[in-house]
Amino acid sequence: MVPRPRIKDVAEYAGVSPKTVSNVINDYEHVSERTRTAVREAIDALGYRVNLAGRQLRRGRTGMLALVVPELDVAYFAELARHVMLEADRRGGTVLIHETGGRRERELAAVSGFDAQFTDGVILSPLALLPRDLTGRDTRLPLVLLGERTAPGGADHVGIDNVLAAREATEHLLARGRRRIAVVGGALRGPQGTDRLRTHGYRAALGAAGLPFDSGLVVPVPAFHWQDGARAATELVTRRDPPDALLCLNDHLALGAVRALHERGLSVPEDLDVVGFDDIEASRFSIPTLSTVAPDKRDIARAAVHLLMDRIDRPEDGPPPVEHVAGHRLIVRESSGG
Amino acid sequence: MVPRPRIKDVAEYAGVSPKTVSNVINDYEHVSERTRTAVREAIDALGYRVNLAGRQLRRGRTGMLALVVPELDVAYFAELARHVMLEADRRGGTVLIHETGGRRERELAAVSGFDAQFTDGVILSPLALLPRDLTGRDTRLPLVLLGERTAPGGADHVGIDNVLAAREATEHLLARGRRRIAVVGGALRGPQGTDRLRTHGYRAALGAAGLPFDSGLVVPVPAFHWQDGARAATELVTRRDPPDALLCLNDHLALGAVRALHERGLSVPEDLDVVGFDDIEASRFSIPTLSTVAPDKRDIARAAVHLLMDRIDRPEDGPPPVEHVAGHRLIVRESSGG
DNA sequence: CCATGGCATTACATCGATGTAAATAGTCCG
DNA sequence: CGGACTATTTACATCGATGTAATGCCATGG
Numbered sequence: 001m002v003p004r005p006r007i008k009d010v011a012e013y014a015g016v017s018p019k020t021v022s023n024v025i026n027d028y029e030h031v032s033e034r035t036r037t038a039v040r041e042a043i044d045a046l047g048y049r050v051n052l053a054g055r056q057l058r059r060g061r062t063g064m065l066a067l068v069v070p071e072l073d074v075a076y077f078a079e080l081a082r083h084v085m086l087e088a089d090r091r092g093g094t095v096l097i098h099e100t101g102g103r104r105e106r107e108l109a110a111v112s113g114f115d116a117q118f119t120d121g122v123i124l125s126p127l128a129l130l131p132r133d134l135t136g137r138d139t140r141l142p143l144v145l146l147g148e149r150t151a152p153g154g155a156d157h158v159g160i161d162n163v164l165a166a167r168e169a170t171e172h173l174l175a176r177g178r179r180r181i182a183v184v185g186g187a188l189r190g191p192q193g194t195d196r197l198r199t200h201g202y203r204a205a206l207g208a209a210g211l212p213f214d215s216g217l218v219v220p221v222p223a224f225h226w227q228d229g230a231r232a233a234t235e236l237v238t239r240r241d242p243p244d245a246l247l248c249l250n251d252h253l254a255l256g257a258v259r260a261l262h263e264r265g266l267s268v269p270e271d272l273d274v275v276g277f278d279d280i281e282a283s284r285f286s287i288p289t290l291s292t293v294a295p296d297k298r299d300i301a302r303a304a305v306h307l308l309m310d311r312i313d314r315p316e317d318g319p320p321p322v323e324h325v326a327g328h329r330l331i332v333r334e335s336s337g338g
Numbered sequence: 339m340v341p342r343p344r345i346k347d348v349a350e351y352a353g354v355s356p357k358t359v360s361n362v363i364n365d366y367e368h369v370s371e372r373t374r375t376a377v378r379e380a381i382d383a384l385g386y387r388v389n390l391a392g393r394q395l396r397r398g399r400t401g402m403l404a405l406v407v408p409e410l411d412v413a414y415f416a417e418l419a420r421h422v423m424l425e426a427d428r429r430g431g432t433v434l435i436h437e438t439g440g441r442r443e444r445e446l447a448a449v450s451g452f453d454a455q456f457t458d459g460v461i462l463s464p465l466a467l468l469p470r471d472l473t474g475r476d477t478r479l480p481l482v483l484l485g486e487r488t489a490p491g492g493a494d495h496v497g498i499d500n501v502l503a504a505r506e507a508t509e510h511l512l513a514r515g516r517r518r519i520a521v522v523g524g525a526l527r528g529p530q531g532t533d534r535l536r537t538h539g540y541r542a543a544l545g546a547a548g549l550p551f552d553s554g555l556v557v558p559v560p561a562f563h564w565q566d567g568a569r570a571a572t573e574l575v576t577r578r579d580p581p582d583a584l585l586c587l588n589d590h591l592a593l594g595a596v597r598a599l600h601e602r603g604l605s606v607p608e609d610l611d612v613v614g615f616d617d618i619e620a621s622r623f624s625i626p627t628l629s630t631v632a633p634d635k636r637d638i639a640r641a642a643v644h645l646l647m648d649r650i651d652r653p654e655d656g657p658p659p660v661e662h663v664a665g666h667r668l669i670v671r672e673s674s675g676g
Numbered sequence: 677c678c679a680t681g682g683c684a685t686t687a688c689a690t691c692g693a694t695g696t697a698a699a700t701a702g703t704c705c706g
Numbered sequence: 707c708g709g710a711c712t713a714t715t716t717a718c719a720t721c722g723a724t725g726t727a728a729t730g731c732c733a734t735g736g
Contacts, residue, residue: 004478006692017716022694030714052456053394054692057721062391064456071420073619078416082409085437094456097435099423118390118402118432118456138385140342226623259623281411285564285597287625344722355686360724368684392722395691679736686729692721699716705709 005046014042025050064094065308066119068110070102070127074224074252075280076297077125080146083301084123091309093120102223104128111137121308130191142311144304148193149323156307156321160295160328162194166201167208168330169247169275169293174209176337178245178273181206184232184257185249186218195220198249198277217243221253229256237264237272244272245336251276251283254290258335273336288334296327343384352380363388402432403646404457406448408440408465412562412590413618414635415463418484421639422461429647431458440561442466449475459646468529480649482642486531487661494645494659498633498666500532504539505546506668507585507613507631512547514675516583516611519544522570522595523587524556533558536587536615555581559591567594575602575610582610583674589614589621592628596673611674626672634665 007025011018016035023031024039031039042048056062067084069077085095096119100106107129110122121142134155137143143155173181186199199218206213219236221228229248233256236243248254254276258268268274268288276283279294303324332338345363349356354373361369362377369377380386394400405422407415423433434457438444445467448460459480472493475481481493511519521540525533537556544551557574559566567586571594574581586592592614596606606612606626614621617632641662670676 007694008692018692019694019717020715023715026694030712032714035714051395051692053391053400054721055694056391057389057395057692057723058694060721062456072410072423073413073416073420075411075413075416078411078413081435082411082437085410094434096432097419099420118400226619230623255620256623259625259627262625281564282593282620285568285594287597287600289597345724346722356722357687357724358685361685364724368682370684373684389722392691393724395693395722396724398691677736680734682732682734684729684731686727688726688728690725691723695720696718697716698718699714701712701714703710703712705711706707 004051005048006051007048010039010042010046010048013046014038061120061312062118063092064096064119065305066096066098066110066122068098068100068107068122068124070100070125072097072099074250075282076250076278079280080125080297080301083297084305087302087305088309091305093305093309100127102127104130104133108133111143112141120312123304123308127193128191142308144308144311146300146304148191148197154321156311156324158300158303158307158324158326159194160293160300160326162197163201163204165277165293165295165328165330166198166247167205168201169277169291170202170205171209172291172330172332173245173247173273173275173336174205174211176245176273179211180214180217180241180243181245181247182217182219182232182236182243183247183249184219184229184236184253185221185224186247187220188215188218195249202247224250224253226252226256226259229253230260231256233257233260234264237261237266246272246274248274248276251278251280251290251292254292254335255282255286258286258288258290268335269337275330275336279331283333286335289338291333291336291338292331294329294331299326342389343386344389345386348377348380348384348386351384352376399458399650400456401430402434402457403643404434404436404448404460406436406438406445406460406462408438408463410435410437412588413620414588414616417618418463418635418639421635422643425640425643426647429643431643431647438465440465442468442471446471449481450479458650461642461646465531466529480646482646482649484638484642486529486535492659494649494662496638496641496645496662496664497532498631498638498664500535501539501542503615503631503633503666503668504536504585505543506539507615507629508540508543509547510629510668510670511583511585511611511613511674512543512549514583514611517549518552518555518579518581519583519585520555520557520570520574520581521585521587522557522567522574522591523559523562524585525558526553526556533587540585562588562591564590564594564597567591568598569594571595571598572602575599575604584610584612586612586614589616589618589628589630592630592673593620593624596624596626596628606673607675613668613674617669621671624673627676629671629674629676630669632667632669637664 007018007021011021021039088095123144125146139154145155145157147159183202187195219232254274276290276292279292283290283292345356345359348359359377426433445464461482463484483493483495485497524537557570584595592612614628614630617630621628621630
């Protein structure tokens, strides 16, 4: 087996020094046209490719970012991942994706760079992480948090205005005359995650409309999957005093709920309205199509990548953490009368 | 900013040589208990973490695998990715995911390790790759192909029996009395991809049943997304002689088709049957639930990871390419009378 | 008491690329 | 033609970890 050519081999082939080859590779300006061409030819002839390990060792950078999400098969994260990859690509970076399954220990590992050894920085979408997990973390590893404001820790944050978004969605349902709106996936206590923020927005909408708040309508779920939505919906409609609308905190929950309702002979939006969050592609093709809060994923990905790369480019002098509020809009589809 | 401690720092702190620290880290057996403990303590005290670039440079391995798929937001690939990550984890590997968007140049880059510089091997799910792209490729980079048999090239292959699977699905529809079955996403010519193999199986089923083959019912699509299924379905049912069943080559196409049919007032399975491929989670919760050919994703992922890692572990003496046929089963749900 | 051999530890070189600083080659001007 | 610069190119050290081979240590046996 022929070993991979090294920069030294190229140098010999081209009759120059290794450093000159390096200069050509890195587009150093003071290289004569003749030498440049000769080196290029040598590179082609030998099929030379930079060895990134060597480069990284020398430069101290990998050019790789870690994107750490709970689950890739939650469509929102897959869609987000693609945007992040595109953005990173545009800036010459590569993305390494990690799944945490929402487990705190894995998220912790991510922020401490344990998983991310090869990585210059991390974009993390936390689920189980506690605020205190971030205090005192090793700030040598730049970090951007997505979704939740896990508060202080010298990390930038990117997310939509969850409170406002939930409030708008709720107001939409109220405007449709719905009065008993359940929050599937909501939370009243526990860490300040998106679930709590959205529940808060929901409550604000009720308050503004002068309606009473019934904590029984806030239904936590074990995970944000189809089946969790289905179970929650089933439970809700078999109550004595069932809801007339479901505000589901993601589209999977919503679609699972719609299906469960269908199985019990209830139809959406005739009997109940359903609204989700995330605007995954499935929501545009489901029966009925799903109303949903669409976060601007492109904006989120772009902001996250840029914040991260900026911080990587300028270690030391970290400016204070940045808070980027990405756009969102409520898309009304069939599931709430659209 | 405090620089990251190096192995040398640990050595000094523990009062031993760098190599001894390395020995401890790598569980070399001949290290006295005392020394081992001292080094461990030093590591903890300093918060030392191996620098993988250095290690890789020395060892020539990264411990990372590349998983290269067309699109992560095609649920099948996201689900597959998770399984691959789990398997790799189990064997101490890390997975780097790349998207190609189905573009040939990106797939080519993948098999030549261009993207995959940091990678010991590649698992590729090709879409546009031609058989000849693999002949004469640099076999220093172990490669496992998924899905299609892109034929010779010294690469292992993992996939289901596409011909058989399509045949079974078709036979199921025939058994239901359907006679004009369209193949959405099918192909009669072009590279020997899964689409052609499945179309072949479909044809075999027709032949076995003594039914004529109508090439007009084989409908290619630009991509395998919801909207492509929707378009194809719309086009099909507005024909003079519309089909009575759709065999869609993935679940996205199928679900998009179901939606389009719904919009034209046709209901599934009363008016038409629809069957998909992949068994993505959405298919279990759609209205109607979707019949589909479920490939054993876990098996596929496991086989792919093991084949790849085995080949990485033993470079040179590559045994001949292995062909692993993963299991599959037809799951009949509401969309075809289940 | 010394040779023998196994275990524990270490010195040194090396993986491949690149920053620094110095050397060499050119160019222009007086 | 020599000096002063500038443009190119190069020598050398270094990033961090680890394989190789050598050394040191200790116990056992003759």
